[in-house]
Amino acid sequence: MKPQDRKVAEGLLFTDQYHLTSAQLYHRLGLHERRVQFDYFFRRYPNYGDHQAGFCVFAGFEWLYDWMTGARAGEREIELLRGQTSNSGSRLFDDDFLDWLRDEGDFSGITIDAVLEGRVVHPHVPIAVVSGPLAMTQILETPLLNHLNYQTLIATKAARIHAAGRGRPLLEFGLRRAPDRGALAGTRAALIGGADYSSNVGVSHLLGFQPKGTHAHGLVQVFMAMGEGEIGAFRAFAEAYPDDCLLLVDTVDTLGSGVPNAIRVFEELRRKGHRPLGIRLDSGDLAYLAIRSAAMLDAAGFPDVAITLSSGLDELAIWQILTQIEEEAPRYGVDPDHLINRLMYGVGTRLVTSGSDNLDGVFKAVAMELDGEWKPLLKVSESPAKTVNPGDKRVWRVYDKRETATADVLTRGSEDISRAPLLELHHPVRKDLRRTLGRQDISRVEPLLVATIRDGERAFDPPTIEEMRELRRRDLSHLDPGVKRLVNPHVYHVSLSRELWELKERLVGEAKTNERGSQAS
C-alpha cells in the first residue's frame, strides 16, 4: 500500500461501514449530538485451548488517544465516501452529512475514564468508559476496540510468558510473524506486559528501549561457504562485537561444533579482557541441549554466560523445559537452579500473535441523555452473558486483609463503596450467586477508573512504559497465586453491587415486556 493511501486507510475511515451509515441516520434525525455513554469491557479471558488466562494486563490506550487526535475526514476521505453507492445506484452518503463529517467529524467532544495501562483487569469490568456525542462516539467504537483488544491480548500473553520464565530476561522476537504493521503495537504491548527487550529496531528506539538480538544463521552459512567455517563466523562476530557476543550455535551441529566453537571464541575474548555474553539455542530439544551446553560451558570456565532459548516458545513450552531441566540436569552434573538462572528467552510468534486466541472486548451503549437526564440503556441478548450492565458505573477493587485483590465490584455511578460497612456482591450473570463481605474482611477499596480525557483533551499525566510495567508488577503481586496459574486458573470475582444488580433486573424485565407489547400491537 502506498504511503498516501495508508494515511487515508488509517485515519477516520479506519472504522466499520455501519458506523457511518448509523451516523448519517443520526445526523438526519438531529440525534448526532445527543450525548451517550459506552463501556469498553471484555467478556472472557483469552483461552489458549489447553490453558487459559486468569487475568489480563490492559494496554493500548495511549496509542488510541494518538489515533483520535489525528483522525479527521479530509477531502480525500469525503471524496471516497461520495463515491459510495446504495443498491439502487444512488449515492449512499448525502452532501449534508459529508459536509458535517468534514467540518465537525472529530473527537473533540469525547470524554473517557479509563483504567491505566499496565494494570491487571478482569471480564465485565468497564476498562474505558466513553461519553460523547452519539455519532462520533459510535464511529469511535471500532478503532477503540482495534487499539485496545490487541494490545491487551499481547500484554497479557507477555505477562504469562514472563512468569513461566521465572522473571529471567524475555526478548520479544516476533516481527517476522507479527501481523503486518500491527507488529509495532505488538512490541509495545509485549514490553508493557513482561518482555524486557525487543528485536524490533525502530519501535524499540522510539519507545526508549535498546533493541536486542544475536546473529543470524545466514552469518554462519556465509562463512562456511567462504571456507572459514562456523568458527570463522563466530570469530568475526566476536571481533566486531566483543562486549555483545551472543553466538547462535545450532547452524550445523549444536553439541558437535556449535558449543565447542563458541567456547574457543569465548576463550579468545576472555584473553583480550572481554566478557562473552552467551549462546543461543534455536532448534532441537532445548532442555537437553541447554543442559549439555551448560555442562560444557561450566567445564570451560564459563559458568555465567547466558544460554538463550528460542524456537516455538510460549508459557507452557517454557514450563515444560524448566521441569525437564529440573529432572534431567543432575544426571549430567549440572545444577538445575544454576542453569535456570542463566537462561534467557527469545519468544516470537506465540507472543505477538498470543498463540491461539483473541480478546473479545466490546463497546456497548450503557446510557443516553434524554431531556437533560442520563437514562440507562440496555442490550438484552439471546445469551445472558451478553446482556450489558446498564448505566453510568464506577469500578472498585477490593483488597482483603492479606492485601490480596479479592474482587472487582461494579456499582452505579452514584455509589461510593469505599467506606461501606457491608458489601453485597452479585454475580454478573447468575441470579443465584452472591456473597457478602464485611468491613473486617477488607483492607481497602480502590477506585480503578481515572479521568483520562475530557472533551478530547488529555486530562491526566499518562504513565511511561516503565511506570506501566511497575503497575503491572504491583497488581500481579496483589493477585492470588491461584488466579495466576497457567492452566485452569482460579476464577477472580467480578461482582455487581446490589443497586446495580437491581437496576439491571428491572430494565431487562421492562425491555422484554415493552418489545413484546409493541410487537403484538
Add this chain to the structure above:
Amino acid sequence: MKPQDRKVAEGLLFTDQYHLTSAQLYHRLGLHERRVQFDYFFRRYPNYGDHQAGFCVFAGFEWLYDWMTGARAGEREIELLRGQTSNSGSRLFDDDFLDWLRDEGDFSGITIDAVLEGRVVHPHVPIAVVSGPLAMTQILETPLLNHLNYQTLIATKAARIHAAGRGRPLLEFGLRRAPDRGALAGTRAALIGGADYSSNVGVSHLLGFQPKGTHAHGLVQVFMAMGEGEIGAFRAFAEAYPDDCLLLVDTVDTLGSGVPNAIRVFEELRRKGHRPLGIRLDSGDLAYLAIRSAAMLDAAGFPDVAITLSSGLDELAIWQILTQIEEEAPRYGVDPDHLINRLMYGVGTRLVTSGSDNLDGVFKAVAMELDGEWKPLLKVSESPAKTVNPGDKRVWRVYDKRETATADVLTRGSEDISRAPLLELHHPVRKDLRRTLGRQDISRVEPLLVATIRDGERAFDPPTIEEMRELRRRDLSHLDPGVKRLVNPHVYHVSLSRELWELKERLVGEAKTNERGSQAS
C-alpha cells in the same frame, strides 16, 4: 504513536536488530555487496488444533514491494542508531557503516522471482526467491517475512471459510479484533482469499471495493431509550436506506420481537416499491434461529431476503451450522437447500487472526557468489525438516491427466522438466520415500515462479485483486477435493528432483564432516 514516529518505525528500521549488526559486520569485512540468494518458504500448513489446512493461498507481495520502494535510512533513523550502545557503553554502530546505510542502504540491488498472489502454495516450495547484495538482502529478511506470512495466513483462512459457506457471500468484519494497523493487510488478504466484501471502510475503498455493513445494536438501544422501540429503529433505518435495508434482529428477542418487527418494516418497504435486503442474526443458536426466521420470512412472503449470520464464525462453525440446518430445517417446514442459498456470513475475529495458528514462513540463504560463481549454501539443523534445500532452484507444478495438480516439484535452477519423459520425485525430508511419474500420467508441467522484480524495479504487470481472486479460484479447482478437506486433509506432494536431492545429500555430508573436522583440529 505519533505519525512522525510511526513513519520511522515502519521504515527501514522495521527489521530485527541482528540484521543490522550482521550488516555492519559484512560492511567492515567488505562482504556487504557480495551477491547472495535467499528462499522464502513455509514448512507446514496452518494447524488450527482440531483441524488444519491442506493448502495455502499466497498473498502480501505487492505491499512488500511498496514497503521496499519507500524504506530508506534518513537522518532520524541514523540518529537513533548512532545512539545505540554496546554493553561496554561504546557506540554499537560506527560512522562508516551509518554513512553507508544512509547513502546506499536501499533495495535497488534486489531481484525477486515469486509466485503470483492468489495462487495456491505448499510447504517447502520457494514462493519468493530473492537475490541481491548480502547486507541489504539480510536486512530485508524480517520485513519480507512480516508482509508475506501474515497475508498468506489470512488469505488461506478466508479460502477455507468461503468454501465452508459453499460460496455464499462472505463479509470480513474483523477490524475490531484485528491486530492494530495489521487490520489493513488482513482485509486485503481476506479479499484475495475468499471474502467478497469487508466492513473496513478506508481500505475497502482504496482497494476498489465498496465497504459493506448492517447497523449496530446501539441504534436499537437508542430508539428504545427514546420510547420508539426496536420497530422505531428499524423504520428509521429503512427510511434512510430503503434499498440497503439489512436489519439486526437480536438486540432484544430475536424471534419474539426482532424478526416480527423486521417483517413489518419489510412490508412497509415493499409497499413503497423497495426490495428489503435481509436480516442479521448475531447471537444464540444461529442454525436454529436461521431456520425459525426463514419460516417466518417465508410465511410473510419474503422467501428471498438474505439471512446474515455472524458471531464467532469460522469454517468449522459454518460447517456445523449447515449440517444442523440440513437436519433440523424440515421439522419446521423449511427447505434446507433454499435456506442455505439465502445465507450470508459475517466473519470477524477468526478470519483476521486466522483463529489459532500462524504461518511459519522463513527466509533462508541458499546460494552465494564466490569467485564469480554461484555456490549452493546449506543450513543443516538439529531437526531434519529444517535443513534447507540448497542452491538456485526452479519450481514446477505437475498436473495429471484429469488436470488435477498432483505435485509441486523443486529442481535445480539449470533443470527443465517441462518435457522430461520421466520424473523421479524425492520426498524433501525422508530418504526412503520417492516415486516415479511417467509422461503418460502428466497433462502438463507449469513453472510457478515469475520474474517480478529486477534490481529493485518492477519487472511484471502485477495482477489486480480481482485477478488474484481468479487465480485462487482456478488453482482451487485443480486441487484434489481430499486436499481441500477442512479436517485431516490429504497431503499434497512436494518433491525434489533427483538432481536436487543428490546435491542436498552431498552438501549435508560435507558440512558435517568439515565442521567436525575443523572443531577437532
